[in-house]
Amino acid sequence: MSTIAMARNGDLRRAILDESRRLLLEEGYASVSMRKVAAAVGCTATSIYLHFENKDALIHALIEEGMDLLHEVLLEASCCETPVPERYKGMCRAFLDFGLANREYYEIMFQMTPMEMRRYPTEKYRKARRNLELFAEVLLEARGTSTDFDPALGSIVLWSQLHGALSLIHAQRVDKRYDTEVFIDSTIAHAMCLLQPASTSSPTHS
């Protein structure tokens, strides 16, 4: 035990976060218990409380890390000088890839209900919202603002669509006949619609 403790060189907080994330990703949310994290990190459960007020605070910290990671990924996809459709597509793909590669991370970030978790502190939500703003920006660039189109609202719609795709994939609800790759491509194709005004043709009634 002391050897493990030695290895982490004083930065217990860091070690706790790392092991929590590893446990989350490798063994699922149920394995992120104070005891198991402590065991993995080589310290006492009690020690965790010196660095995190309680389990929720630990989870919140993980969520924050996830949000930052996602933000980096999206920033990179959005700040380049590629033309709008490609950039938009790249951002969608970046979001989806992040969700696919970090299932459990993604779930605590976006799937958890306030009921299951003391509410994620409000000030941190702002950080999360930056990601949406990146989507809003590219939508603004593509379609401008009009009475017909609100980029902020559009970004939420887009996000919800991408989120839905990830959510079903994670829950293994997508028909196995379709490869994840195929489904992802169709999802992106559908998301591209948001770059253009709705076609005026069809909806007659209403």
Add this chain to the structure above:
Amino acid sequence: MSTIAMARNGDLRRAILDESRRLLLEEGYASVSMRKVAAAVGCTATSIYLHFENKDALIHALIEEGMDLLHEVLLEASCCETPVPERYKGMCRAFLDFGLANREYYEIMFQMTPMEMRRYPTEKYRKARRNLELFAEVLLEARGTSTDFDPALGSIVLWSQLHGALSLIHAQRVDKRYDTEVFIDSTIAHAMCLLQPASTSSPTHS
């Protein structure tokens, strides 16, 4: 205790299902425990096992009820003779309304991971798939089949989008500045895109 027991004359199974749903709605999945359900219903935990083999079987029964309910709703929205775009829109709205009105059902039906729950028995999945088929049918009617479009795949994409919207609403992740009604309308508007072939031209605005 006997007074409570009196209250549910005879149909304990029904009472268990109802209380489970209520707990699910009011306190979240983690709170649905055999003990709590028993307490809520006014019987022993053991008694639950007379009606359900184990906790999973109880959850599965709820899922099945939800699936049936959803199917009814969608059938009604789909079988009428209204023209395609209206019908399609009606089905989307029916799905969303179902999700909004039955969060407790919806979450166990579509949000739960196989890891959290012994897999939902395969034969029951077939029942669940009927709902997707209704969507596929209307998409087929609207767009036919082509190398560019697979109605079955389209129905999954549609479903995933609607699901994403519900999922974020349930998780209370949608910006409060937007009324749920507004978000729902935009969601449906976006879903309408699937009725038409993707525009071949690149977007015009830059």
Add this chain to the structure above:
Amino acid sequence: MSTIAMARNGDLRRAILDESRRLLLEEGYASVSMRKVAAAVGCTATSIYLHFENKDALIHALIEEGMDLLHEVLLEASCCETPVPERYKGMCRAFLDFGLANREYYEIMFQMTPMEMRRYPTEKYRKARRNLELFAEVLLEARGTSTDFDPALGSIVLWSQLHGALSLIHAQRVDKRYDTEVFIDSTIAHAMCLLQPASTSSPTHS
């Protein structure tokens, strides 16, 4: 369920005993629970109580059957006209074979302490004792009665030795280097000593 019930043709008591024995032998004592027996037999747990006062009574009945079975086996080995040493050896082997072939049976017959089980009714013990008497008889025939030798006591000593061998085998405590067959043979060889007066040679002190 009714088909199974049909199959047993009114003799539920017999079916219960048969399934209990099967469960005992195939799945171990822990699997002999009223519910499991009932499930195996295709009736209600309650029904068992119509035929057996309680679980102990059911176990007692099994024990009795076991005792009878063992008695048959020993009778056959003892009543023939073979000369004493062979007959004696045959009886030992019959006892050991019975124990090897009916592990769980054997354990409820001889291993269970009164603590684990309401005491086996006294009148039934008499039945059990018949088996010892067969051993006593052959010992009497071989060595007669003297101040040095009491056949009844000798039969208990013999029985305890054979029992010890079976008990260790059942508990898988015999060194794996020795084949069960080899160990059994040595056991019998040692048991043969009882046919002869203790050698006067060695024990000097005391």
Add this chain to the structure above:
Amino acid sequence: MSTIAMARNGDLRRAILDESRRLLLEEGYASVSMRKVAAAVGCTATSIYLHFENKDALIHALIEEGMDLLHEVLLEASCCETPVPERYKGMCRAFLDFGLANREYYEIMFQMTPMEMRRYPTEKYRKARRNLELFAEVLLEARGTSTDFDPALGSIVLWSQLHGALSLIHAQRVDKRYDTEVFIDSTIAHAMCLLQPASTSSPTHS
């Protein structure tokens, strides 16, 4: 509750072991449950898990204590300079006395089936085997090694005989007409046979 807790100042582990043994002795193995032990010792069931990984680990600890105790007793009986027959007899008696005086230990040490208990860790079996080796040594000294006699095998046969005697006594299966003392003496007398080659001649009395 605090008064009981007071009583065991500091050594909870010891108290748990002691109370487990007492329960084992007084109520049998089936009654050794985490809850009962906790109640007897005056702590929470949870607390037991601070000292023992699970129920098996607790039982294993008891077994180990028993093994050590038995080894001490046998060592003392075997290391003295008394001549072989006396020494051998002393060891037999020591083993039997240990079993009589420590039924609770003895039963978990030698009676328990792997099915009832996750297998006793292999490395601890080595400790148990030392006891057999003491018997093998004295048999070797008495009879040497030959094609007719394998001291190791002989020690197992001896052990099984002694074990059988104890097992029947514990299960209260020995006819009450015979005093335990008398039965024990006969057992030892029979065990003495192992010190000498089996007589080659067939028994004389018909």
Add this chain to the structure above:
DNA sequence: AATGAATGAGGCTTCATTCAT
């Protein structure tokens, strides 16, 4: 900054048994 001991609540599940029908 960290630990070890302890707790109380609660998780799912199985059991033998009873009672009214």
Add this chain to the structure above:
DNA sequence: AATGAATGAAGCCTCATTCAT
């Protein structure tokens, strides 16, 4: 002769958290 509904006790175990050191 048989059932179905129900119970209360108990099984093992894990959790987040606290407190004294």
